[in-house]
Amino acid sequence: MDGEANGGASAVRAPANTGGAGGANGLGPRASLLMSLALGLLLGALSVLVMFPAAEHLRSLRDGERARATLHTSGACMAGQCEVTFEAGGRTVVADLPVGSGGGKRSVGAAMTVRYQADDPQVVAREDDVGGGGAALLAWMSGGAAVLFLVIAGVAALYLARQRRTRNR
Numbered sequence: 001m002d003g004e005a006n007g008g009a010s011a012v013r014a015p016a017n018t019g020g021a022g023g024a025n026g027l028g029p030r031a032s033l034l035m036s037l038a039l040g041l042l043l044g045a046l047s048v049l050v051m052f053p054a055a056e057h058l059r060s061l062r063d064g065e066r067a068r069a070t071l072h073t074s075g076a077c078m079a080g081q082c083e084v085t086f087e088a089g090g091r092t093v094v095a096d097l098p099v100g101s102g103g104g105k106r107s108v109g110a111a112m113t114v115r116y117q118a119d120d121p122q123v124v125a126r127e128d129d130v131g132g133g134g135a136a137l138l139a140w141m142s143g144g145a146a147v148l149f150l151v152i153a154g155v156a157a158l159y160l161a162r163q164r165r166t167r168n169r
Helices: 029-060 133-167
Strands: 065-073 083-088 091-096 111-117 120-126
Touching (some): 083 120, 091 120
Antiparallel strands (some): 065 111, 083 091
């Protein structure tokens, strides 16, 4: 017996956390800071540069010309990957629905009402979307998530500064 309380069995100790990369159980504070900062900036950019302008574009078509349309190509309408076909000025127009559009669950050939600019029928939106609803909601959600991740980055930065200060004493 070597006098230890465990009756001589060898003890396995976990390495001490030195504030580095964190270990197998999770991210360290530096990695958390960088990831939170990157996610916050990315979501903020998505909100400000994509979704808010998309919502404004949809709202700009509120007073546009009205037409009955059919879904020509379905896909991820919120990402701007749907096309509609409608009659404008005596000709058939095939136009892309803009980013922030709804209606992605509809199948090809589904009828809908669209609004378009009289001088450029290629600028079109579903009448249900001209309030900017889906795009505005995504803009606010991504903006809120950006703020959350930036707050997390701030907390991680404070933690790192406090840890560095206590180590230097």
